[in-house]
Amino acid sequence: METEQPASSSRRRLLTETIPAAAGAAVLAVLLGGHQQSAQALPPHAIRPPGALPEEDFLAACLRCGQCVRACEKNLRQDKGGETTAPPAAFPTDAGAFVSQLAELGTNAPLETAVPVLRLAEIGSGIPAGTPYFVPRISPCRMCEDMPCVKACPSGALNNKKLASINEARMGLAVLVDHENCLNHQGLRCDVCYRNCPVIDKALTLEMQVNQRTGVHARLIPTVHSQHCTGCGKCERSCVLENPAIKVLPLAQAKGELGRHYRLGWEEKEKAGHSLIPPVLELPMRKPEELP
């Protein structure tokens, strides 16, 4: 190494300083890029606040400042007279235990808890650090009409221009994921999720079916309608099961999508005012004996 003398001091500088600095920084950048790739997928129990841009755009826009979380806390504090409870760790397993504990408190544990709704992701939580989210099972969105979280956002990551009212929020979509354990599916009249829906009878309805088990009773099936469901999570929060049968999922995971070329005949017929295909073709009847 010592045998090769750089021709000039600027070349020496290039070899001993500039290149190692650039290369070292490049190594760190590659590690960071790798981390970024693995930190993109949001775990299904984490739901973004109302008005959040689609996840990809959200990660470019959110400045990780936490002002939405503060606005949410402030609002809760005003409503609860300063009393708030520390939130439990934000993992679904703990959430179940937490909800059970609240249930044991009976009337002292109102459905809308004093637990702050929005939280900022910590390092190691599996959610991009510093971004806001809530866990519906622990603390569903309170659906404030003035949307203080959206107003507090300085960057437009929570976009108030797109939301005229909180009922237009699409934070996620409630899905009755477990038909086997849902009490209404057993023919019981639990109805708790339905009763707690802030957009009751639009976002969540009870659809009557025949109870095949008894043959004489009805089953009232909680049914979510995506054109009205805000994804606030009050249904998931209120589900009486140990692990809720109805869960709010991120829209991308909850919604199916028709192929773009699909057309539903009855809808097209209504739009056009008449059938789009000619009446059934009259084909000649050929009897076997007519064959040549």
Added chain:
Amino acid sequence: MKQRIAGREAVAKKGWLRAHKWLLFRRISQLGILGLFLLGPLAGIWVISGTLSASTVLGFLPLTDPLLLVQSLAAGHLPEAVAVFGFIAVLAIYSLIGGRTYCAWVCPVNLVTDAAAWTNRRLELKKNLSLSKSTRYWLLGFIILLCAATGSIVWELVNPVTVLQRGLLFGMGLGWLLIAAIFVFDAFVLRHGWCGHLCPVGAAYSLIRFATLLRVKVAGRARCTDCMDCFAVCPEPQVIRPALKGGEGSATVIASANCLNCGRCIDVCPQEVFSFAKRT
């Protein structure tokens, strides 16, 4: 040879309080700013809401971290006017007082790296890693490229400045590990390793240098006895030499954009060579 402890002589000559004056002011500033952020959630007094990445002061003045806004732009998001106004406000403030004044007077990681540098000095650890001080600028460039390539604000995934502050304000998670790593790196691997060589946030702030008024002056450099205490404590020792040892006729102010205006050199100098001054 007996170790010379930087600042001892200044304490003996000027008294403890005067030999720690700017250090104390700085700690009051760092902890005070943290306290103001905590006053809202703890006591309901909302002087400032948010974090160092973006905040609102007294309910009307927005502040936005310049590097964050640039990353957001690079990632392809056009921020709302509030964030842009906050960006301009921060540029204006630090243009006047010097960009890297942020590092010494605001950034919470400085508390960690100062402790690490103190440990490193006391243990007399020899320099055993060589890293160019320009690494941070390369890293800064790569981060902005990475934001553009991924369409996402990448540095905030790991940025120790906001990880520490956000951790103290909202919950730390595994952020402690990152902060501990920085302490270990600075204390045992490379003195001033993080703030002086790697941190792209500091690098970004050093680029705010349009009309810096506040500077450290070496008016009394004729009195310098070459005790080297200022070099020992300075987080960016390379900035002192041109002013202090520039010889007759050279500028008597530390002009480098990487001077943190921390004032520790003023504290530890027994000869009172240094002082804060308005750049003329």
